[in-house]
Amino acid sequence: MPITQRVIRLRLQKAGINAHEKQVESTTEIYNVIEEKFAELPPAQLTTVEPAFIQPTRKAP
Amino acid sequence: MTTQNLTTLTLAQASNLVKTKKISPVELTQACLDRIDAIDGKLNSFLTLCPNEALAAARYAEKEISNGRHIGDFHGIPYAVKDIYNTAGIRTTHGSKVFKDNVPEADCTAVTNLNNAGGVLVGKNHCLEFACGNHHEIHGEVHNPWNLDHSPGGSSSGSGASVAASLIFGSMGSCTGGSIRGPASNCSIVGHKPTYGLVSRHGVFPLSWSLDHAGPMTRTVEDCAIMLQAVAGYDPKDPSSVANPGVDYRAALTGNIRGLRIGVPKELNEGCDDAVASLIKDAIAVLLDLGAEIKEVSLPIAGAHATMAGSVITWSEEAQIHAPWFDQIQDYTEGARQKVLTGAVVTGLQYHKAQQIRRMVIDEMNDVLKRVDLLVGPVATSAPGRLPTGPAPGTKAADSVAAERSFSRPFNMTGAPAVSVPCGFTPEGLPIGLHIAGRFLDDATVLRAAHAYEQATPWHTMHPDL
Numbered sequence: 001m002p003i004t005q006r007v008i009r010l011r012l013q014k015a016g017i018n019a020h021e022k023q024v025e026s027t028t029e030i031y032n033v034i035e036e037k038f039a040e041l042p043p044a045q046l047t048t049v050e051p052a053f054i055q056p057t058r059k060a061p
Numbered sequence: 062m063t064t065q066n067l068t069t070l071t072l073a074q075a076s077n078l079v080k081t082k083k084i085s086p087v088e089l090t091q092a093c094l095d096r097i098d099a100i101d102g103k104l105n106s107f108l109t110l111c112p113n114e115a116l117a118a119a120r121y122a123e124k125e126i127s128n129g130r131h132i133g134d135f136h137g138i139p140y141a142v143k144d145i146y147n148t149a150g151i152r153t154t155h156g157s158k159v160f161k162d163n164v165p166e167a168d169c170t171a172v173t174n175l176n177n178a179g180g181v182l183v184g185k186n187h188c189l190e191f192a193c194g195n196h197h198e199i200h201g202e203v204h205n206p207w208n209l210d211h212s213p214g215g216s217s218s219g220s221g222a223s224v225a226a227s228l229i230f231g232s233m234g235s236c237t238g239g240s241i242r243g244p245a246s247n248c249s250i251v252g253h254k255p256t257y258g259l260v261s262r263h264g265v266f267p268l269s270w271s272l273d274h275a276g277p278m279t280r281t282v283e284d285c286a287i288m289l290q291a292v293a294g295y296d297p298k299d300p301s302s303v304a305n306p307g308v309d310y311r312a313a314l315t316g317n318i319r320g321l322r323i324g325v326p327k328e329l330n331e332g333c334d335d336a337v338a339s340l341i342k343d344a345i346a347v348l349l350d351l352g353a354e355i356k357e358v359s360l361p362i363a364g365a366h367a368t369m370a371g372s373v374i375t376w377s378e379e380a381q382i383h384a385p386w387f388d389q390i391q392d393y394t395e396g397a398r399q400k401v402l403t404g405a406v407v408t409g410l411q412y413h414k415a416q417q418i419r420r421m422v423i424d425e426m427n428d429v430l431k432r433v434d435l436l437v438g439p440v441a442t443s444a445p446g447r448l449p450t451g452p453a454p455g456t457k458a459a460d461s462v463a464a465e466r467s468f469s470r471p472f473n474m475t476g477a478p479a480v481s482v483p484c485g486f487t488p489e490g491l492p493i494g495l496h497i498a499g500r501f502l503d504d505a506t507v508l509r510a511a512h513a514y515e516q517a518t519p520w521h522t523m524h525p526d527l
Contacts, residue, residue, distance in 0.1 A: 012406060030403050031403065041366065
């Protein structure tokens with residue numbers, strides 16, 4: 001189910017960002033694009049995949 | 062030599078002339094400053110110049126060299142850096158309004174290394190705001206020297222334009238998803254995204270800690286190797302820094318790629334317009350003529366998912382980086398602001414999923430790179446677009462996000478080295494770059510192949526008519 005502008009507005013406010021209504025609208029639309037794209041790889045397909053995160057610190061030789 | 066003759070020398074040629082005392086660093090630096098003064102009004106590739114500091118550094122280099130203390134190939138070479146590199150006492154705006162009067166107290170490690178190698182910092186190159194947005198209106202657009210109505214690419218736009226226009230011998234760019242290779246391709250120069258951590262990011266304003274790379278942009282591969290040698294090295298101030306592998310990058314440019322196995326990933330070659338596809342096909346034929354083995358390979362995860370996963374990682378990390386300036390978000394350009402806003406609402410679940418996809422891209426790439434030594438393709442699907450850049454009127458930002466496909470971002474996800482080398486021009490005269498990527502820490506093989514290709518083709522000898 002797509003996220004609503006109301007939820008996005010609240011999240012932005014919670015983060016301390018005062019966004020204009022157009023900005024809330026575009027952010028909501030992009031959020032829903034991310035959700036749609038990520039739905040192509042459902043969690044069940046990723047159960048054995050450990051995230052990469054930042055690459056580890058390496059020591060000088 | 063005239064000013065233009067001096068600045069159109071390659072960095073390597075200038076280096077040899079400085080070493081043999083046939084020209085002085087002061088002459089070279091003054092020639093760059095004169096050419097910037099004459100040409101940059103058309104390009105807007107510099108935000109700040111530091112002529113007094115540059116000439117003082119050049120005079121010092123001249124004195125050292127005349128006293129027999131030539132310290133290496135970068136000694137006495139004028140260079141620039143993207144304006145997200147901190148420079149002590151020299152304005153560093155990050156291309157933004159928020160930092161328009163920012164003057165750092167200390168140099169970033171890359172500038173320290175280049176200065177310690179004898180380089181002469183001439184100025185700060187314009188860039189997309191915070192290396193991700195648009196060109197801020199207070200700083201203006203940057204223009205492509207091959208066609209002033211077209212974009213030089215971003216985010217290292219000023220670096221690409223100034224090097225292509227022979228205003229400077231080399232510039233340091235930064236790359237989170239393609240911001241070195243994109244402008245290099247658009248401006249017909251060489252742009253190398255080194256292995257993650259090979260060049261210190263300390264003191265370079267971050268966009269995404271886990272995806273940011275710093276790297277050289279020059280007119281030739283040999284120049285790139287010289288600049289990389291001067292700037293690379295372990296830095297305890299950068300937690301991602303890798304131990305210097307002790308490679309002589311210039312010496313690695315043997316011209317011989319016979320027997321190298323070069324993979325053409327079909328997913329990172331799809332969807333190009335005809336002009337780009339034709340130039341890449343011709344470039345692969347040159348590599349074959351040079352003795353490389355060409356094989357088609359497949360990177361389905363990278364092709365389908367790396368762009369979005371990379372965006373989610375970037376925006377999420379970017380939002381945290383920009384949290385101290387959330388109260389000034391309306392002073393950001395639309396492009397940068399939208400990325401920060403999206404990053405601020407991305408969930409932990411989405412961020413971790415993006416990092417899982419990153420793991421899959423790394424594993425897939427490592428598997429393919431057991432069977433081939435390098436990967437090649439285009440940097441972008443089309444030639445540089447017309448100015449102003451950004452979504453067409455009436456297009457929603459979400460549509461652009463959904464449609465985006467990046468051939469360069471997978472290599473930011475893996476941290477592997479990748480270069481763009483000029484591979485010709487469209488019928489409209491716009492440049493295209495060949496993308497060559499390799500294994501983690503094997504920058505030398507990437508540059509060797511790029512150099513062999515470059516030397517077999519005429520593109521690096523061409524200069525824009527300004």
